[in-house]
Structures are given as structure tokens and as C-alpha cells.
Amino acid sequence: MRIALDTNFLVYAEGFNxxxxxxxxxxxxRRLPRGDTFLPIQVLGELFNVLTRKARRxxxxxxxxxxxxxxxxxxxxxxxxxLLAAMDLAADHQLVIWDAIxxxxxxxxxxxxxxxxxxxxxxxxxxxxxxxxxxxxxxxLLDAMLNEANI
Numbered sequence: 632m633r634i635a636l637d638t639n640f641l642v643y644a645e646g647f648n649x650x651x652x653x654x655x656x657x658x659x660x661r662r663l664p665r666g667d668t669f670l671p672i673q674v675l676g677e678l679f680n681v682l683t684r685k686a687r688r689x690x691x692x693x694x695x696x697x698x699x700x701x702x703x704x705x706x707x708x709x710x711x712x713x714l715l716a717a718m719d720l721a722a723d724h725q726l727v728i729w730d731a732i733x734x735x736x737x738x739x740x741x742x743x744x745x746x747x748x749x750x751x752x753x754x755x756x757x758x759x760x761x762x763x764x765x766x767x768x769x770x771x772l773l774d775a776m777l778n779e780a781n782i
Contacts, residue, residue: 632776635669635707635737637730637747638677640764645678645696647686652765659746659764660703662780668704671736673729675700707740720756734759744773 643649644656675697682693709732716738717731726734730750737745738757745761752763762770769777 632772633667633740633742634663635671635742635745636674637733637745637749638674639748640746641678641700642681655765662777669707669740669742670700670704671707671733672709673732707736709736713739744770
């Protein structure tokens, strides 16, 4: 099963904002299947912005973090087709265009889940279900995958 990660998930994993979510995000990252977990390029750009502006990290340190994520998980490019689909998604479902690009990119890569705290939990589009990895009850597919990683 393919999974994509949203910016907010990586922000928590970087240790910014919430220590409990940091620990949960890092635990999930350790158990995610490397070959089936993807990062939309949009996410890495947003993460760089958060790390340099909100977390006030030096640009060089933020770049090291971004490169580390890129080395850990495969990236997905934003194609013109992804952008066109994202505009339709934003118009039809009132999503912010940047979130729509991330979801559209995940769909283009045939991901089944998008781990995000910001988008509507349970929203499904083109086979991708948005799921909050910090919810009290995890999406059954995410829970099964994480439990398999413990075996």
C-alpha cells in the first residue's frame, strides 16, 4: 500500500510545535515502508518554509532536513496534469490549492492514504483517503500497516 505524507506530519516529526505529536510522528516514520511512502515536492517546499520562517532555523539547517527526508522517501513531482486536477479538486471541494496539489499528487502516484492533520479526515478522492495519523482511532489501513511493521 502506498502512502503520502503531508507537510504538517513532517513538521511534527521535525519536533516543531508539539512534543507528543513529535514522538507519535517519529514512531510512525520508523514503521513506514520506505519503498511505498512518498513525499510530494510541494510538501518539501512547504516544510522548508515552515522550518525557516516559523521555526526560525537557518536555511542551511532546513536544507539538511529537507535532503534527509528526500533521501528517506521517494518524491513525487508536480506535473501540469497534477496541477489541472488540483484546480478542479479545489473548485469542486473547496480545498486550498496547495492542499489540493498535495492530494492530487498522491493520487497520481497511486497512493491509498495521505497522512494529514490539516485536511478533512476521511475525505477520499481518486482512491486516496486523507487520514489523521494522530486521531484517537487510526484509519484501519494505517493501523494494519503499522501493526505489520511491529511483527
